[in-house]
Amino acid sequence: MAELVYPPVIGIARTMFKALDLRFDIQGSEHVPAHGGAVLVSNHIGYLDFVFAGLTARPAKRLVRFMAKESVFRHKVSGPLMRAMKHIPVDRSAGMDAYKHALSALRSGEVIGVFPEATISTSFTLKNFKSGAARLAQEAGVPLVPMALWGTQRLWTKGHKRDLGRNHIPVTIRVGEPVAADPAEPAEQVTERVRARVQDLLEAAQRAYPVRAEGPGDSWWIPAHLGGTAPAPAIARG
Template sequence: MAELVYPPVIGFARTAFKALDLKFDIAGTENIPRRGGAVLVSNHIGYLDFIFCGLAALPAKRLVRFMAKDSVFRHKVSGPLMRAMKHIPVDRSQGVHAYRHALSALRGGEIIGVFPEATISESFTLKTFKSGAARLAQEAGVPLLPMALWGTQRLWTKGHKRDLGRNHFPITIRVGEPIEAPAEEQTDKITDRLRLRVQDLLEAAQRAYPVRPKGPDDTWWVPAHLGGTAPAPRTAG
């Protein structure tokens, strides 16, 4: 079936990125498979993260179908777009339906995007990973694709106003090598391996990030363990 909506949305997003003068540093895109199913897994630090994860898949000419909370699909603007791009609504009270939808898509050769922390990390550090991504990869017989984003929280995140002006914000993205998810391995062990790999990629992205806070009022987007004033993990939502 022809993709009538996704490509124009991508074009609009790229035009918007250019207008905002965002500076991208993306490495590891060669790890995105050119064909076949995979579960793309990323940290979650901002409301626009799914757009940037999808951007990293473009060199491989792949479109990512993201699992997102069903409230996004009920919105009068985002809802029709999300459905037309074949993203997958997740109703936490009826999670089995979303799981089966994602499993079918994976078996059909799609890349499914998952944020295993389930919500934005206000500390900008990794929260506990839920096991759904690993279970999907195991049951579908596809690899996990670890990814880390950094800098996206400066545009729009929980508890802070949007800053979508022409601020030349750098966005750093790192894509790791695929992780196999054997059916015979314990799901929790795969999830632990996955989280450790995303952590490694996140630290690499943070080290490569080309700017530091401009002053005391600009430290909110930096985790406490790196000298910033973001909430500590134990108090962050």
């Protein structure tokens, strides 16, 4: 079936990024497979992460179907768009429906995007991962593709005002080699392996990031362990 909505939405997003003069540094996009199913696994630090994560699949000419909380699909603006782009609603009280939907998409050769932390990390450090992404990859017989985003929290994240002005904000993205999901391996073990890879990629993105805090008031987006004022993981609620 023709994709009537997703490509135009991508075009609008790219126009917006150009208008905002975002400074992209994306490495590793070649690890997104050009054919067949895959589970794209990313950290989650901002409300626009699914847009940026999806950019990594463009060189392979793939459209990523993201799993997102069901409330996004109820919104009068985002809901029709999310459904038209064939993203997958997740009702946490009935998660098996979303799991079956994603599994079917993977088996038909789609790329599924998952944020295994399940919510935005307000400490901007990596939270524990849910095992659903690993279980999907194991059951569908597809690889997990780890990736990390950095800088997206500066645009729009939980507990902070949106910054969608022309402020030349850098966005750094790193994509790693696919991780095999052996069905014989416990899903929790696969999950920890993938999480470790995302952590490595996140640290690489942070090292490569071209901007540091300009002063005490500008360090809110930097994790405490890197000298910023973001809440430490032990006290962060998100």
